[in-house]
Amino acid sequence: MKNLKLSYIFIIALTLLSSCQCYGSNLKNTYMQELKAISKVEGNGDNKLFTLIRATSSELEKDWSKELAQELARVFNELLNVNDNFFLVELIGPVVQKRSKEFLPILNKALSKKNSKLYKEMREMDQKEEKHGNG
């Protein structure tokens, strides 16, 4: 009887653990699929794309995945090809701040030479606005 109870507890714990894992990996899979579908950014990009980048960045901050980080960096590079507005750096802010050791090498590899320089300028401008305002 005791063994039976223990088996039940084990099965329930296993089910709960696997469902949590599934939820996390489902989110990652969704972001991965959506990012992979972007080969080129149309126009200047839009809030839908910005939201996807921001959400992916937040997910990576919480739960690191090298593959997803590579995909995020690739799409961010595509975005910088068409939109060089400084505030876009905030979109990847969470992963840059919390996972800089892992993410920055991936980002630097993904950014073109031109975008790498641009990214630096954008960050400087963003920090300047944060400090001095925009008036």
Place this chain on the structure above:
Amino acid sequence: MIILRANVAKTLRYHVNLPIESLRDIVSRCLILSVIRKTIIFIAFITGLSVEANLWTPESLKESYNHLNTSSKKHFHKTLLNVLERQSLATKYQQRKIKVYTTSHSTQVLDLLFDQAFASINDPSIVCQFGGWMTHIENGECLPPWSRSVRNDPELDIFGENYRNSCGGANLFRCNPVIFGPGDDDKGICTTTDDSDPNLATTACIEEFNKDPDALQNYIDKLADDPEHLAQYLAITIETLRFCETQSDPFSYCNELSGMLEDISTSAVACSTEESLISFLPDIMTPFNEEEMNRITNGLGQKAIEYAQDLETRQFLIRDQNKSILEQAIRDAQADPRLKDTITRIRDNADECLRGLCSGTRYSGSKPATKSIAKCAAYVKHAIFPYPSERGSRFSEFSEYPWGRDADDAVEGDNWLSDQGFVNILDYPEMSHLTPENAPVGAIIVYEKLNSRRTTVVNGQRRGAPGHIEIKASENEYISDFINDEPTRVGGLRRPIGIYFQIPASVDDQIQEIPEV
């Protein structure tokens, strides 16, 4: 025949009688029906019936039940009775909450369930009486009013202030002053008792209250003169009556307390002014307590409903009138040549480097119109308050140019915009539905920045770091120091906090106040 004698919970009768869109509405409130549903789904599954859970109604549930074979119906009965039995044991107090008798094997369960009232102490609409305070029931136990979860529960606000004045010692309990009077310190009677036991604490409060022979009459007089206080008293009375009625074996204080509350309530209502009391009653009425309300107020519950309906109609009419006035004011603002020229200016300026604002960037005389240089507030100010040499109508003279450090951020836009008669139309409830996407053309939109350590205080409210400010120049054109084809929400990192138009102060005189309960 099966007889299921459960505690009579009027709440469930209401649930059953209310229009029900789907069974989900019921099962969210009633464990018994939830089990029926699950059992039928299970039986239907094993017998191959097609079941669509979202489409369950009492009628379809009955029909499905009738289609079950005898063996399945027996299984259904067994499961149901097991659940009822389990529920009857789900309390820490030694009282039976549900009595279950099986006298035969007839299968009229669903008729019985839907035609009669069944519920349990676990019904979420039932709250518990504990020393005059209304508290929650958790796992069949009445939570003490001093517990954090009860004190912080906004759902209990209709019963007045929560338990906050400790009596300053172990085994001392503060009786609710709304019910038992102010005591010596105006905060409520302190009594010596086990403050974790609802029976002992409530009984002690009743005893303390009854020590003063004049207490009853004095309290009735006091309540009759204070309709707001009386409404709170009625709210507690009604829920206490409902709480005591849901139990087959009521708490020991129930008889005495219910009688006392009902007597004081009916007497105080009789002595009070009907008009003033009615205005407070809608606040304490719920879909479940109308019967008790009518009983102890001699029918005022129905009048309160009529009062609330009338008030709602008036509120709707006034909101509608206010909305029309504001929409007209916005149309007038849009027709103002100064706004038209502001839009022209900001559009023309988007590809220019104004007043050396491009310094520190790679641009000097001009820049791409879609490129931001982190000077949105400066460009919007330039458009609204241009130099005298610049063409077009203007909202203000250069001498009043708001260029100081006090106005350096977009989020601080409210300060300098309101100086020039601009009004955040989101502050009007009738306009609070507006977003940057559906705002009228000409709107000046202010955003705060999220996820930032820096904060700003605007009009006494704490806001984020420099966010963004832009003018909606046309349906798909939002301009500041750059032109964007959609609101600059930056993937959710900018939150709109203001939508401004210059609206004359006289409009406020036309806006009527919405009558409240």
